[in-house]
Amino acid sequence: MEQEDNRPEWGKSVSKVCLLPQRVVLSLMGFFSLICTFTCRVSLSHAITILAISNRTTNSTDDLPEGVCPKEEVTEGGAAYKGLYAWDETQKGIILGSFYFGYIISHLPGGILADLYSAKWVVAFCVGVTGICELLSPIAINLGAYYLIALRVLMGIAQGPIFPGLNGLLSSWVPKKERSTLGTLCFSGSTMGIILSNACSGLLLQYFYWSVMFYVFGALSVIWFIVFVIICTNSPYAHPFIKPTERQYLAETVGNVNKNKPAIPWKPLLISVSMLSLIISQMGHDWGYYVMVTNLPLYMADVIQFSIRSNGLATALPYVAMWIASLVSGVVADWLIRTEKMKLVTERKLFTLLSAFFPGLFMVAASYGGCNKALVVALFTISMLTMGLYYAGQKLSALDVSPSYSSTITAIINGLGSLTGLFAPPIIGLLTPDKNLVQWRIVFWASFLILTLSSIAFWFMGSADVQPYDPMYNKTEKPAENKNK
Structure with missing residues (x-):
C-alpha cells in the first residue's frame, strides 16, 4: 500500500469539473x-x-536527367484559380x-x-x-x-x-x-x-x-x-x-x-557541460529534422517524381509514424524509469542515440531505393518512426537539468537549432544542382553523420541531474538521498 501512495493516483486526482x-x-x-x-x-x-x-513549360518525361525517375502519370484535379501571383x-x-x-x-x-x-x-x-x-x-x-x-x-x-x-x-x-x-x-x-x-x-x-x-x-x-x-x-x-x-x-x-525564483544564473548555466551537450544534440537533431520537413517533398517531387496529390500522401505518412512512435516511446520510457529497469539518464541518452542513428541510416537506405516508390516511402517512414523516440530523450532534458530555468535553456538550444532551418536549404541546394539521386545521396549521408555524431556527444556529455545552479537542486537531491538511506 505504501508503494501505491507514492505513485500518481490518476483516479483520485480528478477535479470536480473534469474527469482528467x-x-x-x-x-x-x-x-x-x-x-x-x-x-x-x-x-x-x-x-x-x-x-x-x-x-514549368512542359510535362514531358523525355530526356530526363540522369538519376531522375520517370514522372508519375496522373490527371491532376484542383482549383481553377492556379497561378494568381508572378x-x-x-x-x-x-x-x-x-x-x-x-x-x-x-x-x-x-x-x-x-x-x-x-x-x-x-x-x-x-x-x-x-x-x-x-x-x-x-x-x-x-x-x-x-x-x-x-x-x-x-x-x-x-x-x-x-x-x-x-x-x-x-x-x-x-x-x-x-x-x-x-x-x-x-x-x-x-x-x-x-x-x-x-x-x-x-x-x-x-x-x-x-x-x-x-x-x-x-x-x-x-x-x-x-x-x-x-x-x-x-x-x-x-x-x-x-x-x-x-x-x-x-x-x-x-x-x-x-x-522565490532568483535571477537567471547566466554564467554557470552557459558554461555547464550539460548545456553544451544539449546544444550539440539539438543542432544535430534539427539538421536531420529540417532536411526531412523542408526537403522531403522536394525530393519526392523532383527526384522520385510523385504527382502533387501523391506527394502529399507520401510525405504525410512518415509523420504519422513519427507521431505514433513518440507517444508509445513516452509511455515505455516512463515505465522503464518507474520500474527502475533503467536509470533516467540512461533512458534519455539511449532514446536520443536511437532517434539519431536509425533515422539517418534509413534516410541513406532510401537514397539507394532508386525509383521504387513504395520502397522509398517505406524507408522514409521507418526513418521518421525511429526519430519519434527523440521526444522521450533529449527533448525533455531541459526539464531534468533545470526545472526552474527550463524555458530559458529550451529557448537557447531551440534558437540555435533553428539556425539549421536557415542553413540547410541553401546548403542542400548547392549539393543538389541537378536534383538527382546521386547528389541527394550525399545529403542523406551527411545527415546520417551529423545526427549520429551529435547523439554520441550527448551520450558522453549529457546529464539528467538537476544542476547546482538551479534553486531546486537541494530540494530535489537531498530527499532522494534520505530515502535511499
Whole structure:
C-alpha cells in the first residue's frame, strides 16, 4: 500500500469539473497549441503551390536527367484559380523562409519572460498572435509579397517562445516519473500539426477558395487561446478547479518551481557541460529534422517524381509514424524509469542515440531505393518512426537539468537549432544542382553523420541531474538521498 501512495493516483486526482487530472489537461492543451501553430506555420507552403504562377513549360518525361525517375502519370484535379501571383523561385524562397528570421530572434526573450514572469501568458499570447497573423494572411497576400513577408516574420516572432513556454509549464506541473508520457504527448502536437496541415490544406484548397484555409486555421488558434486562458494556470497552486489530492501530490513530487525564483544564473548555466551537450544534440537533431520537413517533398517531387496529390500522401505518412512512435516511446520510457529497469539518464541518452542513428541510416537506405516508390516511402517512414523516440530523450532534458530555468535553456538550444532551418536549404541546394539521386545521396549521408555524431556527444556529455545552479537542486537531491538511506 505504501508503494501505491507514492505513485500518481490518476483516479483520485480528478477535479470536480473534469474527469482528467489537471496536469493531463495542461499537457493536452499544449498538444493542441502546437497543432494550431504548426498548421498556421505550414499552411502557406501548400497555398503557394497554387498561388504562384508555375514556370514549368512542359510535362514531358523525355530526356530526363540522369538519376531522375520517370514522372508519375496522373490527371491532376484542383482549383481553377492556379497561378494568381508572378512570384519567381527566389521570391517564393524568401516568402517561405521569412518565418524563420522572426522565429530565431524571439526564442531567448520569450524563454526569459516565461521563466521570470508567466509561462502561461507567454504561450497564450504567442498562439493568439499566430492565429491573428493567419487570419490576416489573405489580406497580406492581396496587398503584395512584401506585406506577406512582414506578416510571416511577425508570425515567426510569435512562435519562437512557444516551446520554451511549454517547457516552463511542464516543469511546474509534471512529476519526473510522468515527464516522458505527458511531455511527449504535449510536444507531439508539432508532428500532428504537420500531419493535419498536409491532409487538410489539400482538401480545403481543392474544395474551397484558397483564403478559407487561412481563416479555418486562424480561427482555431483564436478559439484555443480563449479556452486556454480560462482553464489553465502557471502552477497547481493557482488553479481553481484542481482537486486537493492532485495539488498535494504535485507539491510532493514537483514542488513550487515558481516560488522565490532568483535571477537567471547566466554564467554557470552557459558554461555547464550539460548545456553544451544539449546544444550539440539539438543542432544535430534539427539538421536531420529540417532536411526531412523542408526537403522531403522536394525530393519526392523532383527526384522520385510523385504527382502533387501523391506527394502529399507520401510525405504525410512518415509523420504519422513519427507521431505514433513518440507517444508509445513516452509511455515505455516512463515505465522503464518507474520500474527502475533503467536509470533516467540512461533512458534519455539511449532514446536520443536511437532517434539519431536509425533515422539517418534509413534516410541513406532510401537514397539507394532508386525509383521504387513504395520502397522509398517505406524507408522514409521507418526513418521518421525511429526519430519519434527523440521526444522521450533529449527533448525533455531541459526539464531534468533545470526545472526552474527550463524555458530559458529550451529557448537557447531551440534558437540555435533553428539556425539549421536557415542553413540547410541553401546548403542542400548547392549539393543538389541537378536534383538527382546521386547528389541527394550525399545529403542523406551527411545527415546520417551529423545526427549520429551529435547523439554520441550527448551520450558522453549529457546529464539528467538537476544542476547546482538551479534553486531546486537541494530540494530535489537531498530527499532522494534520505530515502535511499
